[in-house]
Amino acid sequence: MDFTLSEQHLAIDESVRRICANFGDDYWTECEEKARFPHEYHRAMADGGWLGITMPEELGGAGLGVTEAAVMMHAATSSGGGYTAASAIHINLFGPHAIVVHGTPEQKARWLGPLIKGDQKACFGVTEPDAGLDTTSIKTFARKVDGGYRITGRKMWTSSAQVADKIVILARTTPKEDCKRPTDGMSLFYTDLDRSKIEVRRIHKMGRNAVDSNAVFIDDIFVPDEDRIGEEGKGFxxxxxxxxxxxxxxxxxxxxxxxxxxxxxxxxxxxxxxxxxxxxxxxxxxxxxxxxxxxxxxxxxxxxxxxxxxxxxxxxxxxxxxxxxxxxxxxxxxxxxxxxxxxxxxxxxxxxxxxxxxxxxxxxxxxxxxxxxxxxxxxxxxxxxxxx
The missing domain is CATH 1.20.140.10 (Butyryl-CoA Dehydrogenase, subunit A, domain 3)
Known part of the structure; x- marks a missing residue:
């Protein structure tokens, strides 16, 4: 039973703190007061190779575990940036996990590489205003059409949607009442955040204002079959x-x-x-x-x-x-x-x-x-x- 950090963990901590030292209190205050996403910090973490810490090595990630990611995020939040520093990069660590596990080789190469490099940002559309933590009761629906799906619905508390290029969408592909179990019939998609079909409305909130939270309105967006993660109905x-x-x-x-x-x-x-x-x-x-x-x-x-x-x-x-x-x-x-x-x-x-x-x-x-x-x-x- 070992209650000490390994040499690798200490090296991660030191390296991340070195980057964070370039972003002092004035920087975080300015981002907070202007409700401005910390793009410079995000870029510095990407250039340092930290946005891919849990992603596959063959795609440019580090292929490390949750423990190493935890050491990294502890260093980031304890260095002055607080929860804003975490939220600016947090989705890279858990949001694409379904892609890493269930995505095809083509999807992984197409989607994960730009996230690791910091060239794209993503947001996570799961929570809904009328469902909250009762995820099986979501109403966003993906209707099957030739070559893909047409998705309509609402999402709530979607972080970083103001600056995101991509969105993860959990949607029903089978009505809840037609499913054997309430957790069946939901599918997961990762697609372009097309602002002609998706309206992003910022929620004014108490804190962490540099990283936006949003109500998202999805209006009949077409999502091609190749943007569905894994099997239909297995999203939950x-x-x-x-x-x-x-x-x-x-x-x-x-x-x-x-x-x-x-x-x-x-x-x-x-x-x-x-x-x-x-x-x-x-x-x-x-x-x-x-x-x-x-x-x-x-x-x-x-x-x-x-x-x-x-x-x-x-x-x-x-x-x-x-x-x-x-x-x-x-x-x-x-x-x-x-x-x-x-x-x-x-x-x-x-x-x-x-x-x-x-x-x-x-x-x-x-x-x-x-x-x-x-x-x-x-x-x-x-x-x-x-x-x-």
Missing amino acids: SYILHSLNPERILVAIEAIGLGRDALRRAADYARDRKVFGRPIGQNQGIQHPLAECWANLEAAYWMCMRAGSLYDSGQSCGAEANAAKFLSGRAAFNAATQAVLTHGGMGYAREYQVERLFRESILTRIAPITEQLILSFLAEKVLDLPKSY
Whole structure:
């Protein structure tokens, strides 16, 4: 049982931090305030070879596992960019997973190469306004026609659709009522984001404004057969393969954000003097920050355990979900305490902790709620009756 990072992991961490050091607080503040996608950061990560860390080597990727991707994303989010830095490149790590596993050689070469090089950006159209986390109830429908499909429907909370060239679409190809199981009859597509047929409406939100979130309206777009991933009707099973990696990566990204917030709080507490002494000398400041460190540390190693299990082909559903739950709360608490430690200045944009605080709540909500995680753990780990 080894609880240390390998030399490879340390090298990944160091290399990613070297790139991130070129993007300081002023850069992220400017992207946030102007709601501008961090194209320069995205390009730097692509040029460094990091956008293909989990993709096949023969296509220019590194062919590494979720654990290595987790180390990379922790370095990115803990280096000042927060959840914005994660979201700008996050989809490259889990979004194309169905293509890697179920795509044809021609599809992999056509689609993955441009993503790895950073020449194209993609977005993920799964969630719908009337379905939420009940994915089997999506209404977006792909009607079979000669040579392909015509797709119509709506998607919600589609990140980076304002700048994306491609879109992953989960759509029904068989009505739910005609399927033997509710998870049947859905198909997965990866196609051009044709803005003459797809309207992208930006959602104004609390934080992470540099990476857009959108309501997407798909109006009878034609998608050729060669843009369908795998078999018709198997789309839901394909996206299931990416759920545990996504949970692990979101969790480790939250830890990175929380650790950056905690670092900023500790730095401020050492420097800020009130009544002739550093506020960090007071146990009322020390103890909450120390507790944040302990919770972040525990959650971090749950992330790494989940990643290790996944990469070795073992079951990791419970660990991945627990990592997401623990990390989201630990990050939110650390960001909250960072604002409180700064006092009034924690409310000022200059000190960055308010930005991290606004982003931290997202790690508790998406891509799955805490309540569904607890229901999953109660049923799958504690053998309690299914509650929903």
